[in-house]
Amino acid sequence: MRQPVRGVLVGMAIGGLAVTVAGVSAAAQTVEWPAYAADQAGTKYLPLDQINEDTVGDLEIVWRQPIIPDAIRNGVTTRGPVGSQTTPLMAGGLLYFSTGLGTIAALEPTTGEVVWNTGPSDDERVRQTRGVAYWIEGDERRVVATLGPKLVSLDARTGERDAGFGEAGEVDLRLGLLRPFPAFYWNAAPIIVRDVIIIGSFVQDITTSQLPASKESPRGDVRGFDVRTGEQLWTFHTIPRENEFGVETWGADPVDDRASWEYSGNTNMWAHPTGDEELGIAYLPLSTPTNDYYGGHRPGDNLFAESLVAVDVETGERLWHFQAIHHGVWDYDFASSAVLMDITVDGRDIKAVAQPSKQAFTYVFDRVTGEPVWPIEERPVPASNVPGERLSPTQPFPTKPPAFELQGVSVDDLIDFTPELRAEAVEMLDQYEWGPMFTAPILVDPEPGAKKGTIFSPGTAGGASWSGAGVDPETGILYVPSAYSQNVVSLVPSEHPRADVRLVREKYNPLQGPQGLPIFKPPYGRLTAIDLTRGDIAWQVPNGEGPRDHPAIRDLDLPWLGQPGRASVLITKSLVFLGEGGNTGVSALPQWYGGPGGKMFRAYNKATGEVVWEMEMPGGTSGAPMTYMVDGRQFIIATVGWDDMASELVALALPD
DSSP states (O other): OOOOOOSOBOOOOOTTOSOOOBOOOOTTOOBOBOSTTSSTTOOOBOOOOSSOTTTGGGOEEEEEEESSTTOEETTEEOOOOSSOOOOOEEETTEEEEEOTTSOEEEEOTTTOOEEEEOOOOSSSOOOOOSOOEEEEETTEEEEEEEETTEEEEEETTTOOBOTTTTBTTEEETTTTOSSOOTTOOOOSOOEEETTEEEEOOOOOOOOOSSSOOOSOOOBOOEEEEETTTOOEEEEEOSSOOTTSTTGGGSOBOTTTOOBGGGTOOBOOOOSOOEEETTTTEEEEEOOOBSSSSOOTTSOSOOTTTTEEEEEETTTOOEEEEEESSSSOOSOOOOOSOOEEEEEEETTEEEEEEEEEOTTSOEEEEETTTOOBSSOEEEEEOOOOOSTTOOOOSEEEEESSSOOSSOOSOOGGGBOOSSHHHHHHHHHHHTTSBOOSTTOOOEEOOOSTTOOOOEEESSBTTBSSOTTOOEEETTTTEEEEEEEOOOEEEEEEOOOOTTOOOSSOEEEEEEOOOGGGSOSBOSOSEEEEEEETTTTEEEEEEEOSOOSTTSTTTTTSOOOOOOOOOOOOEEEOSSEEEEOOOOSSGGGGOSOSTTOSOOSEEEEEETTTOOEEEEEEOSSEEOSOOEEEEETTEEEEEEEEEETTEEEEEEEEEOOO
């Protein structure tokens, strides 16, 4: 059932999506944010306008609440996470969010006071998640969340487990899988469409001494569960099994002749899915298979890796798919959610879905049929010289919209703030393999003077990252925050006894530039407005000052260089709010002077990209901001954190 937006409603339903245009002048109005990204469509949009260009300068902090409220564990006060990515939702008069102790809490939305908290637990600490889901039917109100390996359903009023859901209110998500997955958890937010909870998974993919490069891994299959009972309704196999659609794209291991679909893993859904209640379709953004940078043991295109897949929400049946990367070895998985909106293009009304990507493309489709709104061309890309590796000779390139970050590497992209920095950058670049996007990883020669690895640009952290994008459904403008990051990947023979990738394991390093500056030109973080009715960039601006205070350039009076933190947008009637990201966790890349994130939180004019307001927060925005209205007063909530402070929810509002 669709979660409602409460209040005085004057508007239009947009293509059956859970998007509502609300009149906001009524003094006692309450308007909710009932899903992780505002709605099932992932818009991150609410048309409130009490806080606008004329009033935003009066915003003040009205309450703060630690991400872990009342954090006593085993009798000891527990410090919360420093980079929490949680985002609350507001429904039924309360704020709900996932804490950093594996609990769910509810707050009073005007004061931040704790109404209930399901813990803290004295059990082993459970990793935090980015959000929860909300469901209402008649008098029933539930909060649905993943807590480690468990899917739980809670009474939204009290936080008590729903006894009719699974076993005593929980479902063990380690059960019902095709392959053992004892460390199962998922840190994205679930979505509920047509009373079906859709769940992905987090599969570790960073090579360490404890997790050597391997061709085998847990599978990242996506599942649907009944919201009332917890019964597993379906599984979408992200790696097809025998006789399933796409299985022929997983060739046999050239050494032992086993079909690679039998042992390959990952290909999971990191991001939260989005859905269309009216159409009954969910949109699943999927990731890279094992392992990220070498695929000699999995010949072929490897469906449904690095694909957007549309499935029937009631059966899990594939309706259509698009694979953005054939046989991926760049870790260019879809870390962002797909965003749904209705647009008109050349006189055609289109129910559209837009998928931003790490490689800085935005792929736009008819969300019913999967047909691209603008042509997507298969173009030749470089081959690999790594023994055993067989890359696809082509990759898909959208003709519209344009890329929102620079792609690939050229000498012209190197910094030129001063002749000295330029010369140093040219000398450093010569140490690496580089070229257009999709230049392959290389096998590193240990001899002195050999290339150190391949530069990926955009890096494997984006481009767009887990923070995704948002859209104004009234104008069809997509707002994409992004980072211009690079990293170096090299392949070396594996000597680990558990590594059954016989040739290589990968090394991943941030790319360092001259004197700790980035090696490439700015901007290093941007906000881009893409007009999806035309397929063009409406405007693009740097987000933040960047490393302008570096000793080598601080006297040059440079414009804003952009801050490459992982930050998420909030879109209101007239403004786009965007922070600079935290400085820990995923947000800590790239690792150069000044770090990636920053503590400024800004409002941009939606039509022009002009900064109309900014405030320094206690920490960087580490979670996606959201907004709501209670009794005629609009609030904005941002999760902030820093390496020297536990994360907090910070509430902003105009003076009462």
